[in-house]
Amino acid sequence: xxxxxxxPTPNGHKITLFLEETGLPYRLHxxxxxxxxxxxxxxxxxxxxxxIPAIVDSQPVDGGAPLSVFESGAILQYLAxxxxxxxxxxxxxxxxxxxxxxxxxxxxxxxLGQNHHFTHYAPQPVPYAIERYQQETKRLYDVLNTxxxxxxxxxxxxxxxxDIATYPWVVAHxxxxxxxxxYPSVRNWFERIKNRPATQxxxxxxxxx
Numbered sequence: 001x002x003x004x005x006x007x008p009t010p011n012g013h014k015i016t017l018f019l020e021e022t023g024l025p026y027r028l029h030x031x032x033x034x035x036x037x038x039x040x041x042x043x044x045x046x047x048x049x050x051x052i053p054a055i056v057d058s059q060p061v062d063g064g065a066p067l068s069v070f071e072s073g074a075i076l077q078y079l080a081x082x083x084x085x086x087x088x089x090x091x092x093x094x095x096x097x098x099x100x101x102x103x104x105x106x107x108x109x110x111x112l113g114q115n116h117h118f119t120h121y122a123p124q125p126v127p128y129a130i131e132r133y134q135q136e137t138k139r140l141y142d143v144l145n146t147x148x149x150x151x152x153x154x155x156x157x158x159x160x161x162x163d164i165a166t167y168p169w170v171v172a173h174x175x176x177x178x179x180x181x182x183y184p185s186v187r188n189w190f191e192r193i194k195n196r197p198a199t200q201x202x203x204x205x206x207x208x209x
Contacts, residue, residue: 001025001026001027001057001058001059002019002024002025002026002027002055002056002057002058002079003026003027003029003055003056003057003058004016004019004026004027004028004029004053004054004055005029005031005043005046005047005052005053005054005055005056006028006029006030006031006052006053007030007031007032007033007052007053008206008207009052009168010109010168010169010171010172011051011052011053011072011109011168012052012053012072012206013167013168013171013202013203013206014053014072014075014076014164014165014168015053015055015072015075015076015079016028016202016205016206017164017167017168017198017199017202018076018079018080018086018161018164019079019202020198020199020201020202020205021085021086021159021164021196021198021199022079022083022085022086024079024082024083028205031043031052038050038051038052045068046068046070047068047070048070049070049071051070053070053072053075054068054069054070054075055068055069055075055078055079056068057069057078057082060082061082071105072105072165073101073102073104073105073165076101076161076164076165077098077101077161080161086159086160086161086164087160087161088158088160093155093156093158096155096156097155097156097160097161097162098162100147100154100155100162100166101161101162101165103143103162104162104165104166104169105165107140108140108144108166108169109165109169111133111136111137111140112133112137112140112169112172112176114129114133114136115133115134115136115137115176115177116172116175116176118130118133119133119134119175119176119177120175134176134177137176137177137178138178141178141182141183141186142183144166144183144186145183145184145185145186146185148185148186148188148189149185152189153189154166154189159193163189163193167190167193167199170186170190
């Protein structure tokens, strides 16, 4: 059983998408930022960076004590290796999947997050920051569109944790002032993932919890 500590953010959605896609049993624990759940000692013992998501696996494959993992990319890799799903064991495909996972973790997520912050949440407008992160968002969508023009999925011809990591950030494209009509390969990929049964279940769960 996987205990998932979660909020309905892009990084939180990554893990429910994976779990619904693979059918691994899990329990959901909602972390309420408004009351400071992320700073409570019990949560910090699992996620010392006081961020969601985090998991505790009560049945790790080594048969040892429960194992906690924080950071969404690390969780996706861990769960993929545990389940044997959505991460190829073949060297080249695995390496390609992981490099695109790290691309999302190091660039696509953080830059789009800064776009969200300066466009919607900064206490006063900072025109330079708004323009800087908008242009970087467009550049990253161009990178993604070029990759998807050549392949069915981000890391090749198979759905993988690279797609799961990236999709929740594209869900928020309108808040990023991105028109997917300008990125037709991204739009095609986005619609296909949106219509997957596991995706629909994961997002319905977010609305019900």
